[in-house]
Amino acid sequence: MKRTTITLVALLAGLTTANAETVTPENVTFEEGAVAQSLTGQPGDAMSGAKIASTKSQGNCVACHEITDLADVPFHGEVGPLLDGAGDRWSEAELRGLLVDSKRTFEETVMPAFYKTTGFNRLGNAYTGKAHEGDVEPLLTAQQIEDVVAYLMTLQ
Amino acid sequence: MKTYGIAALMAASTLIGATSATADESAELIINGEIEIVTRTAAPAHLSDAMDEVISGWVFRSDQTQAMQQDDFDNPGLIWVEAAEEAWATPEGTNGKSCADCHGDAESMAGVKATYPKWNAEAEKVNTLQMQMNDCRVNRMGAEAWGYDKAPAINMEALLSSVSRGMPVNVAIDGPGQATWEMGKELYYTRTGQLDLSCASCHEENYGNMIRADHLSQGQINGFPTYRLKNTKLNGVHSRFKGCIRDTRAHTYNPGSDEFVALEMYVASRGNGLSVEGPSVRN
Numbered sequence: 001m002k003r004t005t006i007t008l009v010a011l012l013a014g015l016t017t018a019n020a021e022t023v024t025p026e027n028v029t030f031e032e033g034a035v036a037q038s039l040t041g042q043p044g045d046a047m048s049g050a051k052i053a054s055t056k057s058q059g060n061c062v063a064c065h066e067i068t069d070l071a072d073v074p075f076h077g078e079v080g081p082l083l084d085g086a087g088d089r090w091s092e093a094e095l096r097g098l099l100v101d102s103k104r105t106f107e108e109t110v111m112p113a114f115y116k117t118t119g120f121n122r123l124g125n126a127y128t129g130k131a132h133e134g135d136v137e138p139l140l141t142a143q144q145i146e147d148v149v150a151y152l153m154t155l156q
Numbered sequence: 157m158k159t160y161g162i163a164a165l166m167a168a169s170t171l172i173g174a175t176s177a178t179a180d181e182s183a184e185l186i187i188n189g190e191i192e193i194v195t196r197t198a199a200p201a202h203l204s205d206a207m208d209e210v211i212s213g214w215v216f217r218s219d220q221t222q223a224m225q226q227d228d229f230d231n232p233g234l235i236w237v238e239a240a241e242e243a244w245a246t247p248e249g250t251n252g253k254s255c256a257d258c259h260g261d262a263e264s265m266a267g268v269k270a271t272y273p274k275w276n277a278e279a280e281k282v283n284t285l286q287m288q289m290n291d292c293r294v295n296r297m298g299a300e301a302w303g304y305d306k307a308p309a310i311n312m313e314a315l316l317s318s319v320s321r322g323m324p325v326n327v328a329i330d331g332p333g334q335a336t337w338e339m340g341k342e343l344y345y346t347r348t349g350q351l352d353l354s355c356a357s358c359h360e361e362n363y364g365n366m367i368r369a370d371h372l373s374q375g376q377i378n379g380f381p382t383y384r385l386k387n388t389k390l391n392g393v394h395s396r397f398k399g400c401i402r403d404t405r406a407h408t409y410n411p412g413s414d415e416f417v418a419l420e421m422y423v424a425s426r427g428n429g430l431s432v433e434g435p436s437v438r439n
Contacts, residue, residue: 063368064367064368076368077367078365110353110358112351120350124350126405127405129398131407
């Protein structure tokens, strides 16, 4: 009896710490557009980041940006600047800020905020054209943001 | 650091914009060897803050797609124009009248498409061409209104457009319709959806640029209805607007809504001076 309680308490404590490590979109702290704190406390996976950046249903960064490193992915856009050397031009915190909400860096930009859930006009249910109902998911998860940041840091 | 980023970006985007915008400069559209189409012209005065030149969507399409519009035999849109010619002469409704009974030949409608949407004094609102057609159907023919952007309406709009081809778009933006025009303008510049983009984000700031595999045009509507290779049918303006807004991950408006009527009026006026071109061919 006593043992079960202890395990349960330990388990619950474990769960809360895991949750506490993920910064929710409302709780991200910016400093001049940059976000210093990791959103998950886990290191990002650059390989996964490259995949997210080039996959249409995920980050789809290549819709707007050319990235020479991803040349085997067809059709890169030219709405945003070439991302070669992004890890050189920006710090990790600045890149995280650009991904979470690029309008904190470039006020009028057309680049979407990938980790934001509030403040939208006529929010739809994904690409159905219908009104959104219920909880809003950011375009990328906290770990996906960390993965893309890790990938961009490899673009030196 | 940031300044460098912005400066580099601005240099890059001007370069890209310049090259793409001049890529098709020499291409000219003359339909059936006789109807000369103005595909580039000086922007109307109301747009002077935003751009110098207005450009038809035709200019941004591939050589092959462009060629399909050069001859009515190659333009699949004309199949539905023929269907509409039949409808034009077919009596419908409780009064047993056809369009032809009141208007004569469809050719007598030359020039009409170029001025729509426009203020209707009797109805005291701005009418699109489709609303005007339905006004005739309901009030003069005793027939049922056609569904907005549904095949019969789109086909007839394509017929009325085809007889105006080559004439300059000339939508009035002042007078009693001005409030509707203003509402359309507001909508054009309002960002929507989770991607938080407005019409201007893509069609004013980025025309000439590729967005993934799409070559962004100015989003002009002088070529509507358009036959799209993508869905192999004629498409209406409001359906196109709906698709673009949906692509911002937004809750769209519906074809025929007050919002889309206003937006159509405003977007049409951005093309004042371009030729009426519909039915056009796009991808």
